Amino acid sequence: MAGARTVSRVGAGALRAWCRPVTNGLLVGITGYVSTVPLVIAALVAAGAQPQEMIAALAVLGLCMGLPAMVLSICYRSPLSVGWSTGAAALLVAHGPVQGGLRSAAGAFLLAGLLTALSGLCRPLVRALRTVPAGVCSAMLAGVLVQPCLAPLWALIGRPDPGLPIALAWIVVRCISRPWAVPVALAVAVWVTPSAGLSTITSWAPPSPGMLQPRLDLHGAVSLALPLFVVTMLSQNAPALGLLRAHGYRARPRPVLLCTGAASMAGAFFGCLGVGLATVTAAMCAGPDSGAHRGRRWAAAGVAGLCQVVLGLAAGLIAPSLLALPGEVVGTVAALALLSTFLTAIRTTARAAWAGWDASLAPASTFLVVCCGAAWLGAGSTACAVLAGLTCHHAQRYLRRRGCRAGLTGEGD
Known part of the structure; x- marks a missing residue:
């Protein structure tokens, strides 16, 4: 009898120990998906996707994020959380309509995924990426995000309704619980818009993905694919790996990059954005909110991946409500989702x-080139900005070695 009670206590204790990573994984999966899905829809609109193509892309994206997260977390017992590339989505929104439509965008997604997979096999490529100064990459991302973050503000000044209640809801909830700020703002957006809401549920149908034939061309490779790859690597993959190491986990870059690169390549045939390690959700899964026992926190990332798969399969229910929202409302919610990244x-x-x-x-030259929208020789402003920043960086290093710094240090100013 005493032995049975002891076994029951041990079982209850083990259940409680696994309860926190599971519940935190549910929170991370739901909030991470819902808080950025308006941005992904805005990016797919810029890529030229039609409503049915968006629903199919969201469904496949859920699989491309959730399955690698579950496999990597279980195999390596680390909270390896995978998400869509927020920086890539912001680049697409800022880029505007893609020449050639969704097929050309899918070609850029495919090439960016291939570069990610190759970086897992080719160490010199990873080392070359590490030579890109963090200030140049962050300045490029900041410059890209200026317009998407400011456009809803100008619209709000001209027409406070319905953007004002969305912004107020976001501010209030962010002061209370930061992860729920964007989901609540999205719920308010659906509530204040008569054309969206429960009426879309009656027309729900399961998503039926159809394969695309990606179109590869030099212009898309230089102006879109290369910036997408650089932003995803330097704003998501590299920081997430460093964060996991800081929490005491041995995160091996090769399998992570191979897995996420392969998932991005597979998703490109359905018009999906690339995926990579998610820095914010990885921090939430690896932190103390997932339980005191560090060896069990991998379960939070696995459960979050399962949530992403389920939410992706429910894209036929989620996407119509968002597609029924006016463009300025979707832009406002997307800007709020981008604000922390900005x-x-x-x-x-x-x-x-x-x-x-x-x-x-x-960094200053990179930021200014992106903001002014300069494009040289057919390359987009993001590629030109990185080129300008790297040129200034290496020129300064060269002149510093030669001792010719007087003209750059502003001593005569």
């Missing part, structure tokens, strides 16, 4: 520029 990019850029005049020129 502030992080600005903070990283300022930290890099604060090191001195020599260090500030490369």
